[in-house]
Amino acid sequence: MGEQYKSYYPGSATLDETCRACLVEVLDGEPKKLMSVEGVIHDQEEGVEQKLNEATFEKDDDPMAILTMLNDFVFVDVSTPQGASDAAAASKGSTNIGGPGAQFSIWIEGVLTPVQILGKHTE
Amino acid sequence: MRGLLLSMLISVVAFTTGCPQGPSKTFPGVTNSKSLVANMNSYLKAAQEKYAEALEDDPTDAQELAKQIRNDAIDDALAVIDDNYTDYIRNIESRRSRADFILDVIELGAGAATGITKGERPNQILGIALTAFRGGRKSTELNFYKQQTTPILINKMDDNRATVLGDILVKRDSPVRDYSIKAAIRDMVSYYNGGTLVRAFSELSKVTAAQALASQARVRHLSGPLTVSTIPSIPVARVFQLIDKQKISLARQRANAISASPPAPAGADPGTVTAAQALRTEKLEPVRLKLDTIWKNIQSSGKFDAAITSLRTDAGRNTILDNIDNAPASVTEQNYLTLLFALQSALNKDADLNRELLAILMTANP
Numbered sequence: 001m002g003e004q005y006k007s008y009y010p011g012s013a014t015l016d017e018t019c020r021a022c023l024v025e026v027l028d029g030e031p032k033k034l035m036s037v038e039g040v041i042h043d044q045e046e047g048v049e050q051k052l053n054e055a056t057f058e059k060d061d062d063p064m065a066i067l068t069m070l071n072d073f074v075f076v077d078v079s080t081p082q083g084a085s086d087a088a089a090a091s092k093g094s095t096n097i098g099g100p101g102a103q104f105s106i107w108i109e110g111v112l113t114p115v116q117i118l119g120k121h122t123e
Numbered sequence: 124m125r126g127l128l129l130s131m132l133i134s135v136v137a138f139t140t141g142c143p144q145g146p147s148k149t150f151p152g153v154t155n156s157k158s159l160v161a162n163m164n165s166y167l168k169a170a171q172e173k174y175a176e177a178l179e180d181d182p183t184d185a186q187e188l189a190k191q192i193r194n195d196a197i198d199d200a201l202a203v204i205d206d207n208y209t210d211y212i213r214n215i216e217s218r219r220s221r222a223d224f225i226l227d228v229i230e231l232g233a234g235a236a237t238g239i240t241k242g243e244r245p246n247q248i249l250g251i252a253l254t255a256f257r258g259g260r261k262s263t264e265l266n267f268y269k270q271q272t273t274p275i276l277i278n279k280m281d282d283n284r285a286t287v288l289g290d291i292l293v294k295r296d297s298p299v300r301d302y303s304i305k306a307a308i309r310d311m312v313s314y315y316n317g318g319t320l321v322r323a324f325s326e327l328s329k330v331t332a333a334q335a336l337a338s339q340a341r342v343r344h345l346s347g348p349l350t351v352s353t354i355p356s357i358p359v360a361r362v363f364q365l366i367d368k369q370k371i372s373l374a375r376q377r378a379n380a381i382s383a384s385p386p387a388p389a390g391a392d393p394g395t396v397t398a399a400q401a402l403r404t405e406k407l408e409p410v411r412l413k414l415d416t417i418w419k420n421i422q423s424s425g426k427f428d429a430a431i432t433s434l435r436t437d438a439g440r441n442t443i444l445d446n447i448d449n450a451p452a453s454v455t456e457q458n459y460l461t462l463l464f465a466l467q468s469a470l471n472k473d474a475d476l477n478r479e480l481l482a483i484l485m486t487a488n489p
Contacts, residue, residue: 008351017354024355027363029468043346052351054343063460066374071367105342112342123371 002059004035011039011051011107015115018106019075022055026073031065033058034073036098037117039107051107070095070119078103078116087116094118163200167308170196174304184299193304194295200311201288208284208318212277276323283317359474362481369484370464373410377456380406407456414459416487418447421466426479430469440465 009021018037026034035056042050060069074094076087096102097117106115170192177189184190291310294302316322355363384403387396421427435441443458470476 008349009354010351013354020357020360021352021354024360024363024472025352027367028472030464038343040343040345042349043344050351052345052349054345063370063457063464064374064378066367066370066464067378071364071371123368123375 002030002032002061004056004058007055007057008040008042008052009055011053012110013053013107015075015077015106015108015113018053018108019073022075023071023073025055025057026069027071031060031063031069033060033069034097034117034119037075037104037106037115039105039112051110053107067123068121070097070121072120072122073097074118075106076116076118077108078114087118090118091116094120163203166199167196167311171304171308174299178299187298189299189304193299193302193307196304197291197295197307197311201291201314204311204315204318208280211318212280276320279323280318280320283322284314287314287317355472355474359472359477362474362477366467366477366481366484369481369488370460372488373414373463373484374460376410376413377407377460380410411456411459413487414456414463415451417463417483418459420483420487421463421480424479424483426476427466427470430466430476433469434462434465437465 007021007025009018013021022034022037026032035058037053037055040052040054042052044050074090076090077083078087095118097119098104101116103114103116105112107113108115174189174192174196177192178184181188287310291307291314294306294310381403384399384406386403387399391399422431431444435444440462443454443462446454446458447462467477467480470480
C-alpha cells in the first residue's frame with residue numbers, strides 16, 4: 001500500500017472531462033490506482049459553495065507495478081436504465097472501481113449523478 | 124316553525140347517532156368487519172345510483188343536487204371509517220387487535236369494484252384491490268404485534284389518513300364535473316386503506332427508501348483551502364497516454380529480460396551462479412542502455428533542471444542521482460525507472476515539458 005492522496009476537479013465539468021482528468025492523474029509519474037471519485041461541496045469564504053469532484057489515488061512505489069495498473073477508464077452515467085445497461089455491457093473485461101457494482105455520486109455539469117467507473121490495463 | 128324544529132331535531136339525531144341510510148359498523152346480528160364492507164358497498168352503490176339519476180335530470184348539476192349526494196356519501200363513509208378506525212386503534216393499543224381489519228383492505232377494494240363499476244373505471248378500482256390484496260397476503264405473514272413498532276405504525280396510519288382526508292376536503296367543494304362520485308369513492312377507499320397496517324408498512328417502506336436516497340445524495344462539505352486541478356485538454360491527455368505507453372514498454376522490456384534470465388537455483392555452484400548473473404546482465408543491457416540514454420538526454424536538455432533538483436529532496440532519489448554521476452555501474456534499471464517516473468511527477472503536468480519528455484523517450488525507445 002502506497003501513499004493515498006486526493007485531487008479535486010470542477011463539478012461543472014462533463015463526465016468525459018472528469019474521466020480525462022482522472023486518467024491523466026493516473027498516467028502521470030509513478031504508478032497509481034484510482035480508488036474513488038465523489039462529488040463534494042467546498043465551502044469557500046463568504047458562504048460561497050463550490051461543487052467539486054474529489055478523486056482519491058493510491059501510489060505504488062514499485063515502478064514495475066505499471067505493468068498491471070489500470071490505465072484506461074470509462075465513466076458511465078448509470079442514472080438511467082440505458083446507462084446501467086451500457087455499464088453492464090462495458091464491464092466485460094474491466095474492473096469496477098470501488099468493487100463489484102460500486103457506484104459513485106459524481107457532479108456532472110453541476111448535477112450529482114450515480115456513475116460507475118470501469119478500468120482496464122492496456123499496453 | 125314546529126315543522127322546522129322537528130326537522131332540525133331529526134337531523135341532529137341522525138348525525139349524532141349515525142346515518143340510518145349509511146353503512147353501520149354495528150349492523151344487526153353481525154359484528155365482524157365484513158358487515159362494514161358489505162354495508163359500505165351497498166351504501167355507496169345506492170348513493171351512486173342516486174347521483175346518476177340526479178345528473179340525468181340535471182346534466183350540468185345547476186342545482187348542485189348531485190354534488191350534495193356525493194358530499195353526503197363522503198361524509199357518511201368518512202364517519203363510519205373513522206369510527207371503525209378508532210376501534211381498531213384502541214384494539215391495537217390494547218394488543219387485542221385482530222387480523223380481519225387487514226383483510227378489509229381486500230374486501231373493501233373488491234367490494235367497491237363490484238359495487239360501482241358498471242363498465243366504467245373498473246381497472247382503477249380493481250388495481251387498488253389487487254395491490255391491497257398482495258399487501259394483505261404479505262401482512263398476514265408478519266408478526267406485527269410482537270414488535271415494538273405499534274406507535275410508529277399508528278402514527279403512519281394517522282399520517283396516511285390525514286393526507287387523503289386533506290385531499291378529500293379540498294375536492295369536496297369542487298363541482299361534479301371536476302370531482303365525480305367515482306373519484307370520491309376512490310378517495311374513500313384510499314382513506315380506508317390509509318388506516319391499515321398494510322398501507323402503513325408500505326408507506327413507511329417508501330419513506331425509508333426515499334430517506335436512503337436522500338442520504339446517498341447528501342454531499343460531504345469540505346472547508347479550507349483546496350487546489351482545484353484544471354481539466355487537461357484531449358491533446359494533453361494524449362501526450363500522457365503516449366508517455367504511459369513508453370513507460371510500460373521500458374518496464375516490459377526489463378520484465379522480459381528478467382524472465383529470460385532466471386537466477387541460478389539455490390545451492391548451485393558458483394560457476395552456475397556467475398553464468399546466470401552474466402546472462403541477466405546481457406539480457407538487461409539493451410533496456411539499460413535505453414534508460415541511460417534517456418536520462419542523459421533529460422539531464423542535457425536543460426529544461427528539466429528544476430524537476431531534477433526537486434528530486435533531490437527525497438533521500439532515495441538523491442542517492443540514485445549521485446550514483447548516476449559518480450558510480451553509474453551501480454545504478455540498476457529499476458533505479459532509472461524510479462527516477463524517470465518521479466521526474467514526470469515533478470513536471471506538474473506541464474504540457475510542454477511532457478511533450479519534451481515524450482520526444483526524448485520516443486527517440487531512445489522508438
